Each structure stands twice: as C-alpha cells, then as structure tokens.
Amino acid sequence: MSNVPNIEREYVPAASTLLVNAFLTGLTGLLDKQCDNASFRVCMHRAMQDGKQYYFQQVSDYFGTIESAPNGAGRIFAQSTGLVGVAMTTKLVWLTNYYDDEEIFTKDLAQSISESGSNKAVNSVPKSYFAVPCVSKKSNSAVLILYGESNNFNFYDESLTSKIAAMLASFCTYLDNLAEKPFKVENFEIKSSGAPTNQLPGVYKVIQKSSENIPPPELKNIQTFNFEFI
C-alpha cells in the first residue's frame, strides 16, 4: 500500500451508515461460512469531493471476525490511498491474485510491501484483499467502494468476489429505487465539479490485479451517496 492513511474525520449521515451496515451484516454472514476460522473484515466507503480534492470516506465501521477499532465511520482518505483508491480511480474490481503455492505468495507479498515503500512485516498484513466500486451510470464515476481484507490465504478468489459483486449490484438497485421513491430516508446529491485524478494510487503490484471477469455494479440514478433521514 502507498501512504499511511490519515485519520481525519468528516460528517457522515447516520442514515447512510445504517443502510450500508444492513448490507455488510448480510455479507459478513456469507463470508463467515467460506471456511473454518475465517478471518476477515469488510467496510464500505463513499467517493467524495470538497471542491478542491477527491477523497473517499469510510461510511461504516468494519464488520467481520478481525477485531477492529470502533468508530471507523467518518474517516477520510486521500484518493491515492491503497486498493480502495485504485478501485475508485479505475472504476474496476480489484482483488488479490490466486496462488497455488503459499510460499510463492508470501515472497511476492514481501516484494510488494517493499516496493510500496512500507516497512511492515509480511506476517503483519492481511493475505487477501478486494475492492469493488459501484459506478454511477450518469456520471461514470465511482460512488461507493466495498473493501475487504482477510488473513486467510486465497480467501477472496474470483468466484467469491464475483458473488460479492452480485450482492452489491442488488444493493445498488435497492439504493436506486430508494433514491427515486424515498422511504424515511432520501438521497441528497452532493454537488461535485471536475473529475478525479487518473493517477493510479499505489497497490501491492505483484499480488493484486483488476478483474476482467467481474463487472463493477452500476447505479442508474445515484451519482453521490448521501442518504439522510427525512
């Protein structure tokens, strides 16, 4: 990964958090059944811009079996941060390569960490990652980015990531409908101008790739994710 993520916070609407929390708890149930002792966590980010810069913001806490600090929702990260930044910028699904041999994977992971400029120990970072962006059909930009990591080798393979993307596509349809016909919550689009930079953020280059087989889920109506209670 590239930069150390900053931990600044911004307002995030509680209604938006609750909506994605419902999705993430369902997803957590699926992931928990993938293998014995599944060790994973997932969270949702939304793409944002403040007139000067594009960034993404964690909308939910982490969900899963890896213990995480609470109050993750609200944290903001530069667009150049890690796999979420890559998925946001490229509007493609990203995941960890499948490896037959864990030893080779560990060697490649060590190389990736080193190339990213980090001095983290190889056994201190997760072994499997994915980031799935939801892309606005109207603005052709990422709106939401689902992120996950796991300490299990080959956890997020193409098959599982494809299922996750399908779940997310269904969630997007629900959000689109909700934006069209508000029910206790309403999506208030945030004005944006300009386009996010195309400069690709750093990833673990050797072990991570974009998927050609998994199309990113689409949002037909929503261009920015900002549901509020009404």
Next chain:
Amino acid sequence: MSKFDFFNLNRENIPVGLKPYTIAKNIFAIGIFEKGVTVYNQQVRALNLAYLLSNQFGAQEKKVAIIGAGVAGLTAAAALCVNNKNWKVSVFERRSDLCPLQQGNDTRWLHPHIYSWPASASTNPAAALPLMNWRAGRASDVADEILKQWESIQDKCNPSVYVETKYIKILSKTCEIEWLGYRISPKTDHLQARSGMRDTFDLIILATGFGEEVGPAEFPTISYWRNETYVQPRLDEKFQRFLISGHGDGALIDLFRLRIERFRQDRIIHDLFGRNSDAQTRLNEIFLTTKSKDIFAKLISIEKEILEPQIAILRTRLRKDTQVFLQADPKFGDCEIRDLFKGKASNMNRILLFLLLRCGGFTPIFMDLHVAVDKFGIAPSNVVCRHGTDPVGVLNALFIDYDDLSSSIRKCRGHEQKVEVTWPSGFWKSEVVS
C-alpha cells in the same frame, strides 16, 4: 497621523480571505453586515474565519476573545479550541445564557439549507457541518443540539465563558476588553462570583450578528425569536387584520405564517413543488441567471408556463381567519410591487411571495407606516415590524473608540463574507461524525 495609520490597518496587507472579516487590526466580525443571516450561513462564516485564523496564527499561542455566545460565536469558539490547543479562548455573552435567541423558542422552524431553495439539495435537513452540527427542527431543539456539543467542547478544551456581561467595552487600538460578568464553571455549569476584569487579547471576534430587531416604539413587536401564535388558527374565531412592515426574510416568513395554513418552510415547498421537480430546476436556472432587480418581471414571464399549478394549490391553502397588509416605505425606495422582489429576501421567500401575491393572499401598500396603520385601522397589537437589527448600534455600544473605527468598518462592509465552505475536508479535529 491619519486614523487609518493610527490603527495600523493597511487593508492591502490583510490576507485576501480575511479582508471581509477584518474591521480593525486583529479584530474580526462574523456576518454582522451580511445578507442571508441564517443560522447555517453564520456557522459557515464562523468556520471559514476560524480556518483562516488557524492557518494564519496556528503555531503561535493566542488569546482570543469572542463577543457573543449565539450559534456563530460558539461555532467559532469550538473550532478555534479544537484545532489550536495552545490558544486561550474566552467567550462573552451579555444575556444570562448561551444561544439566548433560540433557546426555548418553539415557534421558529430552522432548516439549514431551505432558504437557498430552488438550489439542488436545499431540502436536505442536515447541516452536515464538521462541528456544532444540527438538523432541521424547532429553534429550541436546534439550540439543544448545539449546546450539547458545546458542553463536550467545554469539557475537553476549557474555554472561559462569561455570561451576563451587561458591561463590556473594547478598546480596539490595544485589543483591550473591560467587562463585568459571571464566569460559567465548565465542570459544574454553576455561575462563579460576578467579577469585573480587564484583559488584553491577541484576537477579537465579534459574533453579535443576529441581535435584536429595531422598530418604532409606538408599535412594539414581539422579537422574531420569542414564542408567539401567529401561525396558529385563531381560537376566538375572530377575523384579524395585520400589518407587516418590512420585506426581508423575517417579514416574509411572518406574512406566510399569517396567510398560509399549516405553514412551515420545507413543508410548503414540498406541497407546492414536490421533490426535484422540473419547476424547481427552471426556477433555479432563473435565479442563477437573472439580476435581482429583474426577478419580478422574470417570474411574471414564466408564470403561465411554470407556476400556475402552484398558484392553484396555494389558493386552497390561504387562511380564512386573517388579512395582511405588507407595508413598504417609499422613503427607502420601495414604491411598487417589483421593489419587494429586489433582493432583500432569499430566493425561496421571493418565489413564495410571488405565488401569494398571485393568489391575492396579501395587500401590498407603499406608504409611511403610521399613515398606513391609521388608514387601514390596524390595531397596534397587530402591527408586526420586521425592520432588521441595528449592527452599527451594537458596535457603537461595544467600542470605546468607535468613532475612530467607523471608516474601517465601512471598508469591511464592501467585502462580502461568502457562504461557500473554504476549509479542506478533514481540517477540524472533531469527533462529531453524524
């Protein structure tokens, strides 16, 4: 030496962003002379100023005085406290408690963005501010939300807060303040002994923006921020005639409350226009591209095409128990209907005013207030004067050396304090996220 040099205030040397706020060297004002003085707008101005000051002086130790503990003053104080741990912030309020205008007020509905309607997303009920955040609600509920957050700031940052500062004087040339008041203890919220003090500050921020309205003594009007019953159907079943004097936002809101059944800003907009309608989009384009003085003519030109359905709906919502005269005075240049639309009020209110006019919902009159009251036989208790506040009077009372400052204040008035957010995302070290 000229007064200008005497105060060592060369406006050319003031950082561009700070110019609209600077009334003397190291003395700043939040939204005192601005149009569009809503709670949300004042908070954005306060945060913009706090951002600029934090950037300018952040590393240095500073003693800051904030005059006024309404929403703007508390927002500025909170922002300066959380981002500048080595600054000593003192807040002064001349009333007996913080947020004195909105506290306990159950008749005024506050909404952070509705006054910018027909702009997109203006119906969003969340202020979405990084500090001192709130949602649309009664003024008393909003004050509660703000004060709860302020208590947390007080616990963490321990600013000095003085209330009942009935006597407070500023000497601008030395940034000295002399006051008499009670200090609120942050831990117990109890008043400590009243004491008189004098101190010199590095920066002084005036957050006396809203203030109280001024009006003729013959027609004493209940303050905009006190509870009254204009909006309620009359229980005595008697038809009442009112005269509203003025055509700024305060006057127009009271006009709508007196003439439209079940009036609330966001509700009437929804009832008339629905969500994100084409009419809203068109009106937004019109307000973006039309000069204020031409708005009335423009609204007439689109009336048949866009506004007829809304006029028809509004006609069914007119109150049956009131009649209202809206009075404007020719000696202030208000001589005909289009003058009511020239730009004192928000876009939302001007559109509603147009619709109400087309429904025959009120009678505009252009004459002296006293003549109008006599001519139409209005009971003095039914005269509602919304003439705005007297910011110059407030400053005059605050500064010992006001006369020396007046030219500098005039220059400050030439710069608009914009309501666009200027601080970058993540700037405030706040823990409030939803």
